Amino acid sequence: MNGLRNFMMGRYGTDQLTLALLILGMIFTFIGDALEFNSLITLTYIIFLTCIFRIMSKNILARQKENYKFLEYWNPIKSWSKGKYNIIKSSKNYKYIKCPNCKQKLRVPRGKGKILVTCKNCNTKFIAKS
Ligand SMILES: [Zn+2]
Structure with a gap:
């Protein structure tokens, strides 16, 4: 060695x-x-x-x-x-959606039905299917 x-x-x-x-x-x-x-x-x-x-x-x-x-x-x-x-x-537990206002990618829990999402980036609130 x-x-x-x-x-x-x-x-x-x-x-x-x-x-x-x-x-x-x-x-x-x-x-x-x-x-x-x-x-x-x-x-x-x-x-x-x-x-x-x-x-x-x-x-x-x-x-x-x-x-x-x-x-x-x-x-x-x-x-x-x-x-x-x-x-x-x-992706089994989360779903990725885009904010309709600023196109920021957001992660939401899967299988919770319709939920109110608040964008972290621009604070826009919108309803999304999870
Ligand atoms: Zn946004």
Whole structure:
């Protein structure tokens, strides 16, 4: 283990971008294998070699910059999908409606019949089916 630690000293190691590339590479491997799509498999080799290069790299600043760029794109996607997931998860107990005045999305309990909703944003009161 000591030899490996010495070997990895001063090297960049893994980050979110490398992890994402690894997952992408694995997905491509499965698809390429299933469809016998050879150019996709070649692409996975390039992806995996890029991963190894990034992990072994001693140019830490450059790798951090790459990861930062990646996160700039990735974080909005992540929070967007997390929001969608929460809506799906809570859709059994809650219903999402839009305020007729300001179009603000509002969450109301499901299965309570007709209810009076007050918009959090503009205080408009309206009747909605839950
Ligand atoms: Zn409103």
